[in-house]
Amino acid sequence: MTNPAKAHISVPNSSSPYDGNILTQKLGPIRSREEILRALIDLPPTPKQVRDIPRHERVHHLMLIRDLHLPAATEGDLASTIDLLIRPCYRYRDPARPDVWSQISGEHQYFPKRSGQPAAGAAVEGPPGAGKTEAIIRILCTYPQIVHHESFPKMAGPHTQVVWLSVDVPASGRAQDLAATLMRSWDKATRQDRFSAALVKERRDGMKMLEEWRQVAISHFLGILHLDEVQNFFKLSTLEARKKRKSKTTGIELSIVEDQCLKWILNLMNTWAIPLLVSGTPDGIAALTQRLSNLQRFASAGYHRFDPFESATCDAFRKVLLPRIAKYQYLAHPIAVTDELAKLIFKETAGVYRLIIALWISAQRVALDRPRSDELTLADFEVAAKTYMAPLRPAVQALLSKDPERMAKYEDLLPRDGNFWASFWDRVSK
Numbered sequence: 001m002t003n004p005a006k007a008h009i010s011v012p013n014s015s016s017p018y019d020g021n022i023l024t025q026k027l028g029p030i031r032s033r034e035e036i037l038r039a040l041i042d043l044p045p046t047p048k049q050v051r052d053i054p055r056h057e058r059v060h061h062l063m064l065i066r067d068l069h070l071p072a073a074t075e076g077d078l079a080s081t082i083d084l085l086i087r088p089c090y091r092y093r094d095p096a097r098p099d100v101w102s103q104i105s106g107e108h109q110y111f112p113k114r115s116g117q118p119a120a121g122a123a124v125e126g127p128p129g130a131g132k133t134e135a136i137i138r139i140l141c142t143y144p145q146i147v148h149h150e151s152f153p154k155m156a157g158p159h160t161q162v163v164w165l166s167v168d169v170p171a172s173g174r175a176q177d178l179a180a181t182l183m184r185s186w187d188k189a190t191r192q193d194r195f196s197a198a199l200v201k202e203r204r205d206g207m208k209m210l211e212e213w214r215q216v217a218i219s220h221f222l223g224i225l226h227l228d229e230v231q232n233f234f235k236l237s238t239l240e241a242r243k244k245r246k247s248k249t250t251g252i253e254l255s256i257v258e259d260q261c262l263k264w265i266l267n268l269m270n271t272w273a274i275p276l277l278v279s280g281t282p283d284g285i286a287a288l289t290q291r292l293s294n295l296q297r298f299a300s301a302g303y304h305r306f307d308p309f310e311s312a313t314c315d316a317f318r319k320v321l322l323p324r325i326a327k328y329q330y331l332a333h334p335i336a337v338t339d340e341l342a343k344l345i346f347k348e349t350a351g352v353y354r355l356i357i358a359l360w361i362s363a364q365r366v367a368l369d370r371p372r373s374d375e376l377t378l379a380d381f382e383v384a385a386k387t388y389m390a391p392l393r394p395a396v397q398a399l400l401s402k403d404p405e406r407m408a409k410y411e412d413l414l415p416r417d418g419n420f421w422a423s424f425w426d427r428v429s430k
């Protein structure tokens with residue numbers, strides 16, 4: 001006898017379980033791991049005829065290295081996880097099925113209740129600068145963000161499908177600010193002013209705004225929501241309380257800013273079946289998943305960790321990344337890739353990817369500032385670390401020490417504020 005709860009879910013007998021579903025038609029084919037990794041590689045053009053480029057222009061060419069992307073094995077796993085969040089969710093939300101529209105409208109359903117999509121979520125953690133956000137955005141960009149359908153099931157005329165949306169949790173961690181961020185990002189992605197009226201109100205009800213956004217997201221079949229910087233949902237305990245804690249190796253103590261934000265997010269997954277990808281620093285992910293019920297939901301589809309390179313001699317750094325970035329030198333006499341160079345870069349960056357790129361650019365800035373020399377040297381890296389990257393040195397030293405007490409504090413030392421990096425890149429590119 002057929003189970004009535006599952007009779008509505010159609011799985012065609014073909015090479016794809018999503019055939020006939022309008023929501024998956026523009027997502028592209030299901031890719032193998034090798035195809036995914038190839039699609040994520042980004043190699044900017046390497047320098048040519050450096051001597052012919054005026055010195056003050058070379059550093060602007062050098063900034064192309066910021067586009068360099070060599071996906072790690074973890075990134076391939078994450079790409080597969082994201083695909084397994086988006087496509088299966090659309091199988092349960094096929095607009096050709098009447099129960100889907102009943103759920104969207106909130107109408108009573110008079111047919112047997114389907115089993116529904118299980119809450120689907122994934123978590124990505126890593127220290128600042130390890131490349132987790134960059135990896136997520138690059139993977140999401142392999143899908144169209146907006147799909148315009150000229151015709152759509154159960155609707156007269158065209159309809160817009162939003163496949164993915166990525167936002168940073170605001171620094172306040174409050175519902176009204178999260179709602180405003182989601183609304184602005186939605187309007188920017190769709191190039192519409194759907195939420196302009198809600199955003200201009202002087203008095204804002206955060207939960208009502210979140211529900212208004214949720215209703216729009218559901219009706220436009222949002223495939224996945226990415227919330228970055230989830231540590232902003234929490235706040236540090238007071239300095240006095242931290243001093244009194246029993247163990248100094250337990251890390252930073254966090255408390256939730258507004259409980260209603262997390263309740264709304266869980267409801268988004270459980271009731272409205274929108275897959276959620278969360279990312280943040282280790283303390284933020286730990287705080288988010290400290291309860292078993294939350295852990296099961298947020299990591300139901302996968303948990304992925306991005307770490308700095310483990311040593312100056314590990315293959316990923318010494319044999320893959322360093323030889324590749326060494327191709328981007330804008331001095332007439334480039335520096336050779338040696339073990340000594342690898343050790344120096346690791347010492348000054350602790351293997352954090354973003355710091356490695358920042359140091360590589362800064363060292364060449366130092367070299368180009370010397371009027372009587374056109375050579376990149378080890379000393380240039382040392383000077384760059386002590387000047388352009390001076391604010392980051394305490395955090396780097398804490399990471400290198402592997403001292404639990406010192407490492408527990410390093411996320412305060414690495415600037416979370418995007419304004420720091422904006423000003424940093426502005427300085428080195430001039």
